[in-house]
Amino acid sequence: MKQDLPQSLRTVFDAQRSAFAEDSFPDLSGRLERLARLEKLLRENEDAFAEAISADFGNRSKHETLIAETLFTLASISHVRKHLKRWMKPRRVGTTFHSLPGTSRIIPQPLGVIGIVSPWNYPLQLALAPAVAAIAAGNRVLIKPSELTPKFSDLLARLIADYFSADECAVVTGDAEVAKAFVSLPFDHLFFTGSTAVGKHVGMAAAANLTPVTLELGGKSPAIVDASCDLKDAAVKIAAGKLFNAGQTCIAPDYVLVPAAKLDHFVQAFTQATQKLYPTLEHNPDYTSIVNERHFARLTGLLEDARANGASLNEINPGAEIANPATRKMRPTLVLGATPAMRIMQDEIFGPLLPVLPYESVDDAIAFVNARPRPLALYWFGKDSTHRDKVLHETISGGVTINDALYHIAQENLPFGGVGDSGSGAYHGEYGFRLFTKEKPVFEQSALSGTGLLRPPFGKLANSIIRTLKRVI
Secondary structure: OOOOOOHHHHHHHHHHHHHHHHOOOOOHHHHHHHHHHHHHHHHHOHHHHHHHHHHHHOOOOHHHHHHHHHHHHHHHHHHHHHHHHHHHOOEEEOOOHHHOOOEEEEEEEEOOEEEEEOOOOOOOHHHHHHHHHHHHOOOEEEEEOOOOOHHHHHHHHHHHHHHOOOOOEEEOOOOHHHHHHHHOOOOOEEEEEOOHHHHHHHHHHHHOOOOOEEEEOOOOEEEEEOOOOOHHHHHHHHHHHHHHHHHOOOOOEEEEEEEHHHHHHHHHHHHHHHHHHOOOOOOOOOOOOOOOHHHHHHHHHHHHHHHHOOOEEEEOOOOOOOOOHHHOOOOOEEEEOOOOOOHHHOOOOOOOEEEEEEEOOHHHHHHHHHOOOOOOEEEEEOOOHHHHHHHHHHOOOOEEEEOOOOHHHHOOOOOEEOOHHHEEOEEOHHHHHHHOEEEEEEEEOOOOOOHHHHOOOOOHHHHHHHHHHHHHO
């Protein structure tokens, strides 16, 4: 759908808006049928998706794609289908005393046309998981995937067109100029996943149309290793979470805070865990490449800046094994002695580089986290429930996993989203359904209502009723 943009983009948008006007409240069976088609698309094309994504990356672990993208989205569809009937039902709510015997209810109503701008790092999941919620809520959906994964984006556009009519769900591909035109459309809700810097521009573009926007951004997500933790277990889980997709994950641990007395032990445990997870790199299909040369150079620049400013770099699996930079297989690297002034402690890393910083007390660790923009995720490892609750109560983050990494995102009954610089709004499960729904409040007056007693001309009776109400409300 690249031709003659942005005119063709507007044409598709207008078609979806017209279709929604004709069917603005799809019934349960219609929504379930669309979700079934989406499931069919995923199941019938999972290998093609994995191959396209791997080709875009240079190498993307097929298992990572199946776990984090295909299975994740299928699980989302399954959860929604089980609960959608209940979510769609109007809900009776209480009516204030002075309005009895009237009744109040909330009707979940579709919004209209939903725009989704998805990123390159998990191109399938982050395009279709929001679409699942939007379709379940009864909306039409228009998706703009990243230009950094062109093979995947073209495949998604082609397959969506095979399984859906353009006025139900469509994909528009193109470069940054297309994306600018896309976010300038008067959507009924705009959903963006990407960097904080770009998210600010998206928010401003949406504001011109008063379009509500959900921003799923990133940030520097900390992992706090408590003195009470099993250090070996924590190191394995942090390594697995950090190096999944070679660190190109918005909720990957971005730095680790370790008790000063245990710093060397953690470095040793993390190194051993990484070598076990990835005994080789360049020819290892399980280890994902950095998506392109620009990002590879950016990550290299972070390391060079850290080294130049006094940090020491602990490369894991060093030697001649990675001889071909064209593979873009970057060595996992621990950065020791990092300071707040270094770029690696200011920028979201989005790669297999991990600063490890010592702390003396729980209060020091909390203060370090709170001195920075609010992260998308926070990880805590330990057995001391007092320390755990102190961290939970005194830090603010989009989400938390205790004694593991990443897994809060996989819980359909938990909202997923950021806070502050890491985003606004949340989705998954019922939270996604409500995100793309107008919860219409309806008050129905009773024929036995006494409101006529409170109409002008006011007099003694009205005064008496007001005095009575003031005593009982």
